[in-house]
Amino acid sequence: MASAALLLPLLGAAPATAQSSASSLQRAFAAAAAEYHVPQSVLLGVSYLQSRWDTHDGAPSVTGGYGPMHLTDARTALATAPHHSEGTEDARGDSARPALPPAARIPSDKELPARLRTLPRAAELTGLSPEELRTDPAANIAGGAALLAAAQRSLGEPLSAGPAGWYGAVARFSGADDTATAAAYANDVYDVLRTGEERMTDAGGPVALAAQPDLAPRTSQLRETGLRTVSAAGTECPATVSCEWIPAPYEQFGDNDYGNHDLADRPAAPGIKYIVVHDTEGRWEGVLDLVQDPTYVSWNYSLRSTDGHIAQHVKAKDVAWHAGNWYINSTSIGLEHEGFLAQPDAWYTEAMYRSSARLVTYLAAKYGIPLDRQHILGHDNVPGPTAAAVSGMHTDPGPYWDWRHYFELLGRPFAATARSGGSGGLVTIRPDYAANQPVYTDCAVKGQPCAAHGSSEVRLYSDHDEKSALIKDVGDGSAPTTGVNDLASRVSTGQQYAVADQWGDWTAIWYLGQKAWFRNPEGQPTAVPAAGQVVTPKDGLASVPLYGRAYPEASAYPAGVPDQGLAALPYTLPKGQKYVVGDKVPGEYYYAVTFSTASHQVVIGDDQYYEIQYGHRVAFVRAADVKVMSSASSAF
Known part of the structure; x- marks a missing residue:
């Protein structure tokens, strides 16, 4: 059942201004709401939690969800390579004992759950073709409205104009099969309805949702959804998310070997200093199978993209094997997010970003971890423990993880902390995610450009000229490239560097022992001035x-x-x-x-x-x- 704590608004949510002039997308929400007798605010709120109203030009999310309503047809867009089974990194990262390279059998695909097959159902309800629902934003919105209306009818509730009476239908729309996850999702939607939102979408037009601060949904409808109850017993999660305990096994096997984590007494010994953000490179069900294999590796939490549901596998007091560096493993908590690094348009849902932000905020407060990019690390920020390990370290969650939005949800937005002109001596990398689209290669085909897409990362050059050589990583030993997994010449949102020089629209920083340049025009800056030590x-x-x-x-x-x-x-x-x-x-x-x-x-x-x-x-x-x-x- 929903708890009162789940109704608390997310940190960093901001009230919207008055509704902007209607864009074609805004008109599509109004038309679909009228046709299917769904409150327009509910339709907008659900879509915001799914996609923040972006269309992604018809590309699927990490779980095969399409369009503003994230209608799922996962058969079209799922990768199979598990995160820790590719590359040469030893996830444990401790040369004091033999490496335990992942040898677990990759599980075969199972029957897709209902939450990954909502687009075919929307096609049945609307009479629209699957292709239309995938590629036409207006059709996609209509499909979402039809699904909400069908959920409302199945609960015996009237199709009405009042958003308070749609709580159960929103919970059902999440695709979750348990009450805690469905309630967490519905509560997030109603948080959006209360605070309101407004943004310019990737389709080029504004969409707005007026705030309804006094809205009180009928949460009692959750009892009528028929969803199962999942216990959160044993988990270390905030009350504002849905969480279940799916333990990683601590078992002995083979020739006195064991897996897939180590018992400890953290934070007493050793301390907990970092949180590491990963992506799974695999689908939810398969990832859960792998973490329950004692011969594989482990991490502390997995987060599901469709609805933000969390599974905890390793207690915070124990050391999971996830980062490829034993020092970082022994002092960190690892979070795996359902997703794929090299699929730029395989976008993450707002539901997962919000759930992850709530979990990180909770863990950071509990263990005294600062909310900055030196302590909230990507796996791609973890150093090789030795010179021999440098070239094999992993590169997820990659350039398409939206660090700027993530830290806004954490309540720690990246802002200028010094006056312009270099007086602070530092810069904080902060490009506009959507507008910042550096060229990457090797996503689908070696040497071929990836699809153009927003990115959290900024390209570095050896001079103030985009035709100059890329910055080389001497530790890796290979020539720098624009490959999506090549980190040599890239800085990431939220990272801070000392300013080494400036030239017109260009800023130089000290980076890898070199002076590295990036474009930082005043009209569209990719970094803001900062100060520190x-x-x-x-x-x-x-x-x-x-x-x-x-x-x-x-x-x-x-x-x-x-x-x-x-x-x-x-x-x-x-x-x-x-x-x-x-x-x-x-x-x-x-x-x-x-x-x-x-x-x-x-x-x-x-x-x-x-x-x-x-x-x-x-x-x-x-x-x-x-x-x-x-x-x-x-x-x-």
Whole structure:
């Protein structure tokens, strides 16, 4: 049943202004609402939660959902390669024990659930063809209205003008098969109705929904939906999301091997400092099968795209194997989002973004994790733990994850924190997601351009000229490309860098030990000025080494725990360059290489490290090697 907590509005939701002049899309909502006798506000609210009213030019979402109403026909658009089974990354990322490369059998496709087959049902109800419902926004909206009206009738409720009486139909529309998920979805829709929204859609026209702050839906209708009840017992989730416990197994197998995570006592030992955002590269049901295989790897939470439902697999106190770097694994919580990196138009639903933001807000508050891009990392921001691991690290969630919108939902929008003109010494990367469309290749065919699409990432060049060479990642060793998985010459929304130079519409930053340029025109900026702390080598040092993990010095390891070594990366921080400080952390190593926890222990040294934004990925530098200063005092 819905709880009162589920009715709380999402952080960052803003009231809409008065309705703008009607666009063709707005008129389509009005026409469909009139034809199927659905309140227009309900239709708009549901569509906003599905797609934020975007059409995506007929391209399917990550779960095969089409158009503003996200009508699903998943047979047309599902990938099969699971996230941790591609590439060379060892998800555990700890050389103290043999790697456990994922060997789990990829599950075969099962019968698609009803939530992934709503478009064929809409075709039956409207008489419109599936092709029309996929490609014509007005037809798609009509299909959504028909589904809502059918849900309302099935509950024995009248088709009426009052939005308060449509709560049960909205819950049914979610496609969820349990009351908690359906209630969480419906409550999000009614949050949108109360706060109102207005935005310019990707179709080029405005759509608006006037706020109804006093709207109180009839939540009692949920009892009539006939949905099953799923227990949230055992989960660590906020009351504002739907969550169930589907445990990853901690089991012994084979030749004294075990999987697929390690038991611990976090945050007491080790601490929890980061949250890592992944995408699954696989469909929900298959992903759940994999995480329940003890020979595979693990993560703490999975999030479903259609309705934002969450499954928790590993307790926060324990260490999941997800990031490819043992230091990050032992100090982080991993979130897998149903989605695909190399499918630019395989978009994420607003329902999943909102559910994820609520979960991250809850976890960050519980464990004292700052809500910034140095602590809320993408898997693509996690450094290789050693030089040998650098080239095999994963690159998800990739350039199409909307970090700007995500942080708005977290209640921490990226904003200028210094005056323009470089006086703050830093920039925060913040392009307009929809308008920012750098060219990527290799999404579908090697060497071929990906579909043009909005992106969170900005391209870097060796000079203030788009014809100049791309920035090279010396640690990777290969020539830079525009490949969707090549991170060498890309910065991401929310990341901060020290300004190295400016030239007209171009800004240079210190990046991977080089001066890297990006276009930053005043009329359409891709970054905003910022201020903060930076590090640079101590006086007398030409450069200092960087590390992919903050491990203790050799003298800190007790008998019985092998010295892990500092293992410098193939990068340095040169004299005269400055990099933004994310955090100061102690050297820490969690020794856990056996199924029995008797030998597990946390080693903490005297050495301190700074986490810095070095390239696209973060890195660590010994505090003893650098000096810290204000970016404003060190502005170029």
